[in-house]
Amino acid sequence: MDIRPLRYFISVAEHLNFTEASKHLFVAQPAVSQQIAYLEKKIGVKLFHRTKHSVKLTEAGSVFLKDAREILRKLDESIENARQAEEGLIGTINIGLLSVPVRDFLPRLIRKFRQKYPKVNIRLNFYHVGKIIEKLKSDELDIAFTLSLGLQSIGGLEYKNLWTQPHSIIVHQDHPLANRKSINIQELSQESFVMLGREESPPGFDLLLAACANHGFSPNLVNTASHIDAVLMMVDAGIGITILPKYLQLFSSPTLRFISIEGDDFKVDVLASWKKKNENPSLPLLIEELELLLSQQNV
Numbered sequence: 463m464d465i466r467p468l469r470y471f472i473s474v475a476e477h478l479n480f481t482e483a484s485k486h487l488f489v490a491q492p493a494v495s496q497q498i499a500y501l502e503k504k505i506g507v508k509l510f511h512r513t514k515h516s517v518k519l520t521e522a523g524s525v526f527l528k529d530a531r532e533i534l535r536k537l538d539e540s541i542e543n544a545r546q547a548e549e550g551l552i553g554t555i556n557i558g559l560l561s562v563p564v565r566d567f568l569p570r571l572i573r574k575f576r577q578k579y580p581k582v583n584i585r586l587n588f589y590h591v592g593k594i595i596e597k598l599k600s601d602e603l604d605i606a607f608t609l610s611l612g613l614q615s616i617g618g619l620e621y622k623n624l625w626t627q628p629h630s631i632i633v634h635q636d637h638p639l640a641n642r643k644s645i646n647i648q649e650l651s652q653e654s655f656v657m658l659g660r661e662e663s664p665p666g667f668d669l670l671l672a673a674c675a676n677h678g679f680s681p682n683l684v685n686t687a688s689h690i691d692a693v694l695m696m697v698d699a700g701i702g703i704t705i706l707p708k709y710l711q712l713f714s715s716p717t718l719r720f721i722s723i724e725g726d727d728f729k730v731d732v733l734a735s736w737k738k739k740n741e742n743p744s745l746p747l748l749i750e751e752l753e754l755l756l757s758q759q760n761v
Contacts, residue, residue, distance in 0.1 A: 465537065467501040468530045470494050471509065475527045478517045546581065550743035554583040558594045558606040561690070563627065563709050563732045567755075568607060575751045582744045590662040590690075598735065604742045605749070609707065610731040612665030622734040622752060629728030630708040630720035632697050637719070639703075644722040651679035654702035656693055659686040670705055673728065694718065 473483040474494065484491040502509050509523035519527065546552045559568065572584055589597060595612050597603040598619070609627065613619060631650070633640050639649075651674075660667035674681045684702050687693045690710065697704050698715050705728060711720040734752060736745060 465534065467497045467504070468534055470497040471501055472527065472530055472534070474498060474510065474517065475519055475523065478519075480517065548743060550582070550745070550747050551579060552581040553742065553744040554585060555742065555744050555748055556585045556587060556602065556604045558587050558589055558597050558603040558608065560591065560594070560608055561588050563609070563707065564607045564624070565713075567624065571748075571752055571755055574755060575748055578751070579744070579747055582747070590658065591665055592661065592663045595665075598737065601737070601740075604740055604745050605734055605736040607732070607734050609666075610733055611663070611669060613733075613735055616737075618738045619735050620738050622749070622756070624732045624734060624756070627730055627732045628708050629705050629723060629730070630711065631703060631705055631723060632694070632710075632714075633703045633719050633721065634698055634700050635717045635719055636700070637703065639721065640719045642721050644724050646677075646724045647673055648677040648679070650674070650681070650703070651677075653682065654684045655681040656685045656687065656696040656702040656704050657683060658690055658693055658706075659688055662688055666706075669728070669730075673705075 470483065470487060470489075470493075473486050474480060477483045477486065480491055480494055484494045487494065498509065505526070507522040507526075508520050509526060511518040511520055543552055557568075568586075575582070576584070587597070587603065591609055591611050594603070594606045594608045595616065598606055598613075599616055607624075610621075613621070631639070631645050639645060655670075657670065658666060670681065685696055687696065690706065693704050693706065694710065694714055696702060698717055705723070707730070708720055709732075711718075714720075734749075736749070
């Protein structure tokens with residue numbers, strides 16, 4: 463990419479003197495004359511009126527000067543953008559997340575990150591746990607804020623634990639168990655369950671089945687749904703009970719009751735996860751900001 467002809471032309475146009483232009487460019491005058499001659503031949507027009515005593519821009523030269531300056535400005539800008547992109551200062555980060563667990567935490571993280579790196583675009587993609595796992599596997603996400611369920615199935619991941627999240631038994635306020643503070647899973651053997659479909663969240667679905675099996679029964683599954691809100695609505699309608707992360711209590715219907723589960727069967731981690739071999743140069747900057755925010759919270 464030889465931009466010397468443009469730079470030499472602009473210098474001559476600004477000084478209207480080949481000798482002064484060559485001094486400004488720190489090159490010999492013949493080199494400047496050669497580049498101007500090459501440029502005029504290349505574009506097929508005369509750019510200067512030259513006599514022994516003066517140099518003036520032609521009409522074509524005046525028009526070309528404006529464009530040449532803009533070309534060099536854009537080129538310098540593009541080079542700088544490329545350098546910043548290589549350093550991760552310009553780019554895009556695709557984030558996958560569940561709808562609720564990091565609703566307070568993530569906006570604070572993004573706000574702090576954007577203050578430092580305003581040219582990095584953040585894309586938020588809401589998925590169920592199962593879909594987040596798929597998207598991480600296929601490299602469609604740079605980082606995910608999700609539950610630890612099922613992430614062991616993906617090799618080469620890095621994790622940053624945010625906090626531990628218990629699950630709760632969720633029933634309607636009129637359910638016989640609604641006033642209990644805690645319940646043993648075994649007490650639910652005769653209950654009807656509604657759940658998020660396995661295709662939406664294989665790890666969560668399997669976790670419930672395994673926990674019930676460990677307590678000697680298989681849950682009576684009467685209905686499934688493709689979205690957590692639909693599961694909660696079915697519980698609210700009295701179709702069945704469910705077991706879901708306790709954080710949903712913050713945004714659920716006031717007629718639902720979230721009851722603690724006895725034992726450690728249903729405790730999972732809320733975490734940030736990304737592939738070790740992710741090549742997005744902006745991602746390490748976000749992870750650095752994430753670690754800083756976590757350290758400030760722990761002080």
